[in-house]
Structures are given as C-alpha cells and as structure tokens.
Amino acid sequence: MHLPKALSSATTVTVTVRAFARYAEILGLEETKLELAEPATVGDAVKLLRKSVPNGHLLPERPLVAVNLEHVLVEAPLRNGDELALLPPLAGG
Amino acid sequence: MRFVTHRPIDVLGLLTTVTGPELGGTVLFVGSVRRGDGDGPVEAIEYSAYEDMLEAEFEKIMAEAAAQWPGSRVAGMHRVGRVPVGESSVAIAAAAPHRADAFAACRYAIEEAKKRLPVWKKEIFEDGSAAWREGDQPEAGIKPKIA
Numbered sequence: 001m002h003l004p005k006a007l008s009s010a011t012t013v014t015v016t017v018r019a020f021a022r023y024a025e026i027l028g029l030e031e032t033k034l035e036l037a038e039p040a041t042v043g044d045a046v047k048l049l050r051k052s053v054p055n056g057h058l059l060p061e062r063p064l065v066a067v068n069l070e071h072v073l074v075e076a077p078l079r080n081g082d083e084l085a086l087l088p089p090l091a092g093g
Numbered sequence: 094m095r096f097v098t099h100r101p102i103d104v105l106g107l108l109t110t111v112t113g114p115e116l117g118g119t120v121l122f123v124g125s126v127r128r129g130d131g132d133g134p135v136e137a138i139e140y141s142a143y144e145d146m147l148e149a150e151f152e153k154i155m156a157e158a159a160a161q162w163p164g165s166r167v168a169g170m171h172r173v174g175r176v177p178v179g180e181s182s183v184a185i186a187a188a189a190p191h192r193a194d195a196f197a198a199c200r201y202a203i204e205e206a207k208k209r210l211p212v213w214k215k216e217i218f219e220d221g222s223a224a225w226r227e228g229d230q231p232e233a234g235i236k237p238k239i240a
Contacts (some may be wrong), residue, residue: 062234069145085143085211092171093124
C-alpha cells in the first residue's frame with residue numbers, strides 16, 4: 001500500500017513504516033512506504049498516518065517508536081531509507 | 094546465541110552458557126505464563142515480537158550489564174508464538190565471581206528487558222476468546238540509550 005505524498009514540492013524522504021501487534025490490527029497493515037517532505041521527523045510520519053490511513057486516528061499522537069531498531073522519541077529525524085516502527089505499549093516477559 | 098526462540102526454552106542449557114571456572118555465583122530467572130486473575134482463566138499467551146529489534150536491544154542490555162558488573166556474564170531467551178500456561182516465556186541467566194553481582198546483573202537484565210524489548214502478548218482464554226494485554230505506556234516514550 002502506497003500512501004499519498006505529504007507535499008509535492010521540494011525534496012522528500014521515503015521511509016518504511018512497520019506496525020506491530022494491536023497497531024497492525026488497527027491500521028490493517030504490517031508494512032508500508034511513506035513519503036515525507038524534508039526535513040521530516042517521526043512525529044510528521046505519525047501525523048500523516050493518523051490522517052491518511054483508515055482508523056489512523058486510533059494511533060496515539062505519541063506512540064512508542066523505533067527507528068532502525070532503536071528506541072527514539074517522536075522528535076527524532078527521519079532520513080531516506082529509515083525503518084520506522086510503531087510499537088504498542090510493550091508487554092514482554 | 095539468538096535471544097528469540099519459537100520453541101520451549103531450555104533453561105538448563107541457558108545456564109551452562111554463562112557458567113565458568115572463575116564465576117562463583119549463578120542466578121537464573123524464569124518467567125512463566127500464569128493462569129491469571131484478569132478477564133478469566135488464561136489457557137495460553139500468544140507472544141509476538143519485532144524480532145530484529147529484540148535481538149539488538151537485548152545485545153545492548155547484555156553489554157550494559159557486563160559494563161556495570163565487570164567479570165559477569167548474562168544470557169537470555171524469549172519465546173514467541175503460543176506459550177501454554179505453566180511454560181516459560183522468558184529466561185535470564187547471570188553469572189559473576191560473587192553472588193551479589195550475579196543477582197544484581199540478573200535483576201538488571203530482566204527489568205530492562207521488561208521495559209525495553211518489543212514484545213506483545215495476546216491472552217487466549219479457556220473459552221476461546223482473546224485479548225491484547227499491554228503494559229503501561231511511558232508518557233515521555235523510551236529514550237534511546239547513548240552507547
């Protein structure tokens with residue numbers, strides 16, 4: 001599933017978004033590509049998903065997120081080719 | 094050794110990966126699926142994970158423990174998939190020259206694992222229904238560890 005561009009101008013970054021567990025159920029997807037205007041943050045990606053994916057508004061504004069396998073805060077920047085993961089509240093053990 | 098397993102955890106096998114002739118104390122923590130006291134009797138928990146991140150994050154936890162308790166060794170396993178009541182879902186083994194450090198390193202590893210590992214669980218009840226069982230959402234998010 002490819003989502004619409006956030007903006008048609010300027011340079012953009014394309015990231016892979018992965019959703020897990022309950023968030024994958026809410027969004028009806030496990031993986032998608034997202035194109036964002038540069039400079040982009042994780043928060044920009046979350047905002048776009050909340051707006052453009054069916055049921056996206058059910059995602060929290062500040063979900064737990066990881067970029068390239070590392071926990072980050074939503075203020076973290078996104079670069080071309082990054083893998084952004086949306087993590088429901090963790091429940092290991 | 095991989096941290097994630099899709100099969101029952103061999104806890105004694107895990108223990109032998111950390112023991113050694115210089116390490117006088119070994120601690121083993123095993124977490125198991127319990128019947129529960131929530132929405133009804135639980136038959137099993139279906140664990141899912143972001144496996145690549147789980148491996149990377151547990152590597153970091155092991156390195157942090159090794160740095161804090163020099164000479165210690167920590168290893169662990171987390172099972173994913175359907176785990177029936179009574180079976181182990183997670184195990185952490187820690188060995189150190191003396192017992193205080195072995196207990197501390199084991200405690201550190203399991204507490205950090207609970208806070209940081211990308212694992213989720215769905216409780217499967219005896220009547221066949223199922224529900225996500227999530228932890229608390231940390232308000233500020235999880236800050237990246239500076240290596």
